Amino acid sequence: MKLTISSFSAILVGSLTLLMFMLWMLSLLVLSDRQNEQASNTLQHNLQAQVQQLQQSQQLWLQSQYYLLSSLAKSPDDNQNFQSFLWGYYQRNPSIWAVNLVQFNDRGLPLSRSSKPGCLQPDQMLRANFDDFLVPRISVCRIDDRALLEIAGPVIADGDAIVLLVSMDYLDFLNEFSSLTDRKLQRVVDTPQGFQFNEFATVANDDELIRIEIGVPDAVYGELHLKSQPLSFWVLFRHQAAVVLAALFLGALLVLLLLHRFLLKPMQVLAGKMRLAVHGPSENGMATRGDIAPGLGKLVEYFNLMEKTARLDPVTGLNNRVIFEDRLSQAIREGKRSGRKYALVLIDLQGLDEFVQQRGQYMVDALLRQVAEGLRETLRESDHLARFERNMFALLLEVQQLDQLHNLVEKLYLSLVRRYRVYEREFELRAFLGVAIYPDQAVDADGLYRNASIALVAAEHGDWPIAYFHENEDETDTTGFTIIQSLRRAIERDELKLVYQPVVDLQSYHTVYLEALLRWKDPEGHDVSIEQTIRLAEENHLIKSLTNWIIESACRFVSEFESGDVAVGINLSMIDLHDRRLPERIGNYLQQYQVKPSQIVIEITEGQIMQEPGKVIEVLAHLGVMGLSLSIDDFGTGQASLTYLKELPVEKIKIDQSFVRDIATNPDDQLIVRATIELAHTLDLKVVAEGVETLAVCEMLAEMNCDHLQGYYICRPLEAEQVAGWFETTVKPNLVRKGS
Ligand code: C2E
Ligand code: MG
Ligand code: MG
Numbered sequence: 170m171k172l173t174i175s176s177f178s179a180i181l182v183g184s185l186t187l188l189m190f191m192l193w194m195l196s197l198l199v200l201s202d203r204q205n206e207q208a209s210n211t212l213q214h215n216l217q218a219q220v221q222q223l224q225q226s227q228q229l230w231l232q233s234q235y236y237l238l239s240s241l242a243k244s245p246d247d248n249q250n251f252q253s254f255l256w257g258y259y260q261r262n263p264s265i266w267a268v269n270l271v272q273f274n275d276r277g278l279p280l281s282r283s284s285k286p287g288c289l290q291p292d293q294m295l296r297a298n299f300d301d302f303l304v305p306r307i308s309v310c311r312i313d314d315r316a317l318l319e320i321a322g323p324v325i326a327d328g329d330a331i332v333l334l335v336s337m338d339y340l341d342f343l344n345e346f347s348s349l350t351d352r353k354l355q356r357v358v359d360t361p362q363g364f365q366f367n368e369f370a371t372v373a374n375d376d377e378l379i380r381i382e383i384g385v386p387d388a389v390y391g392e393l394h395l396k397s398q399p400l401s402f403w404v405l406f407r408h409q410a411a412v413v414l415a416a417l418f419l420g421a422l423l424v425l426l427l428l429h430r431f432l433l434k435p436m437q438v439l440a441g442k443m444r445l446a447v448h449g450p451s452e453n454g455m456a457t458r459g460d461i462a463p464g465l466g467k468l469v470e471y472f473n474l475m476e477k478t479a480r481l482d483p484v485t486g487l488n489n490r491v492i493f494e495d496r497l498s499q500a501i502r503e504g505k506r507s508g509r510k511y512a513l514v515l516i517d518l519q520g521l522d523e524f525v526q527q528r529g530q531y532m533v534d535a536l537l538r539q540v541a542e543g544l545r546e547t548l549r550e551s552d553h554l555a556r557f558e559r560n561m562f563a564l565l566l567e568v569q570q571l572d573q574l575h576n577l578v579e580k581l582y583l584s585l586v587r588r589y590r591v592y593e594r595e596f597e598l599r600a601f602l603g604v605a606i607y608p609d610q611a612v613d614a615d616g617l618y619r620n621a622s623i624a625l626v627a628a629e630h631g632d633w634p635i636a637y638f639h640e641n642e643d644e645t646d647t648t649g650f651t652i653i654q655s656l657r658r659a660i661e662r663d664e665l666k667l668v669y670q671p672v673v674d675l676q677s678y679h680t681v682y683l684e685a686l687l688r689w690k691d692p693e694g695h696d697v698s699i700e701q702t703i704r705l706a707e708e709n710h711l712i713k714s715l716t717n718w719i720i721e722s723a724c725r726f727v728s729e730f731e732s733g734d735v736a737v738g739i740n741l742s743m744i745d746l747h748d749r750r751l752p753e754r755i756g757n758y759l760q761q762y763q764v765k766p767s768q769i770v771i772e773i774t775e776g777q778i779m780q781e782p783g784k785v786i787e788v789l790a791h792l793g794v795m796g797l798s799l800s801i802d803d804f805g806t807g808q809a810s811l812t813y814l815k816e817l818p819v820e821k822i823k824i825d826q827s828f829v830r831d832i833a834t835n836p837d838d839q840l841i842v843r844a845t846i847e848l849a850h851t852l853d854l855k856v857v858a859e860g861v862e863t864l865a866v867c868e869m870l871a872e873m874n875c876d877h878l879q880g881y882y883i884c885r886p887l888e889a890e891q892v893a894g895w896f897e898t899t900v901k902p903n904l905v906r907k908g909s
Pocket of ligand 2: 684740772802
């Protein structure tokens, strides 16, 4: 059955109206009883009040009649007047039935009474009974089955007390009530206790009778039985039906109009549009008015789709940017609370556009799904992965150790640049990764995102596809990135080289060892500052691989050197000395290249020892035990404690070139160098003077009893191939001068 939007709404409003109608009927049923009870109470209360009011007014009337008559009774001699007055009075007030005068003797007993009967008993007719009355006494009595109201009171005439009795028919009195309330009364019972009046033509039914007592406060003379009109369900229904039904009808009409205006009409339009979107326009080009059920179904589908679109990337099913940014903010909040570190990794895939052009979007979507799958597999459950835009993915990783992060990011990179197979076609992607770490490089989501983006740009413009943001670098300057990325590549591709500078014995001019010095030309062919390179490598956690490369190259050089045994000096970085596995690494290379430990001299600077001496001394001691020789480089520039020097298996100290260079002309430097040499000798250490550039320096050092020399005057750093020549040549600069 087809249900249109309009008929649905009509049925809805009709049902609601019917429901309201039923509720109203129900309320009538429930309320009619209570209303009847209430109505009856109210009526009884009202009538009682009316009867009391009537009684009071009648009493007043009777009193006024009494006073009028008693004023006449004061002159009973004037019988003529009195008779005519009474006659006139009866004419005007037919309810007055009798007027009697009673006289008393000296003892206060009644003397006489007029012929007309009164109800007051003779024994009550005592003067004393009336003296105290200020107001007349009113009572009801019966004479010949006739109910009378009797008013009696004393009248003083010529000093004698007389009682005046005024009697009137009680029925007449009650008739007043009929006219007052507009109720027709009928006296049905007249019992010795009193009278009983029923409302005219009513059927006695105790439930609906209202009983009202009549009389004066100290005596009840009868009862009125009045019938209350019961309010039945139908009576109530008839009373209210017109108003309620009209209100229901108008209300339903209004609701229908509002529904149509604000809900149904827009829904019809929406349903029409959805149908148009799904089925296309109808023949006449217009969307047809449709059925509500499919329309609502579409609406639900549409909302589900909207929710999904708001959260998920439709191609890969990964979270989208909105959700990711929310997670990022949450993670940063969490980081602020717990001190956790997070890395934001932005990934840019390149090559997709060409792929779209060659193979179409469908294939690219399939490729992207594989990319997402690969990333998901590499990541942990707790890592957040999202696809931002077309080619951009983002990752939020918790960082425990930087080494682990580097390994994971490398792994991610490798998972991205593998070969993809999409519908039997092979394809490769280029990927670039930019990394920024919270809270080291930014303390809020915006800053982290900005820095990761800068790193990404650096990765895209540099030589290495992974870039870590570095806060020391100017944000717009990517030189640091470029160097470090190039260095990575250089390490991998063996583009670095070592040069060797001899350290010679001053006495014998025998070459003690060759110091290996790193050389590297950047991609443009310029020499890069080695000190800056080492610093960047340290900061970017590349130093381990770089030192590995240096140690391996030096060992290879020693093992391949054919002109006899040679020793090589290796400069170590601070970070190397904090690696407890360094001795193991060096041992492996020694073993691999069959190099004796005595052929390696390790050079470390004073400052390196002073940072965490405990840890460094442990590593150096281990190297000493292995048989390697240790030399303190740049001696005099740091503050190495002599205690440490004694503790360490150090063999040599190398006086920094800044003291040596001007020794011939600067007496202060002379003093320092001389003292240093003497001190070293006291500690049984050999002294190397570096930066020897002139013969004069050379001679002064000889005079100071220095042990070894290194410097341009002796020999500049040599290419590996030139080293053999150095050993072969017998004519060395210092030898020539010394000999001459
Ligand atoms: P260093 O270990 O004190 O090396 C001595 C530096 O003085 C070298 O500079 C060397 O070329 C230079 N030199 C030698 N004789 C003279 C001279 O007569 N006059 C002058 N003015 N300089 C001379 P280089 O190669 O630029 O190295 C600078 C520093 O870089 C090194 O100081 C060392 O601390 C570091 N370095 C060099 N190679 C390596 C390496 O393979 N590993 C590590 N960790 N650091 C290295
Ligand atoms: Mg050195
Ligand atoms: Mg030095």
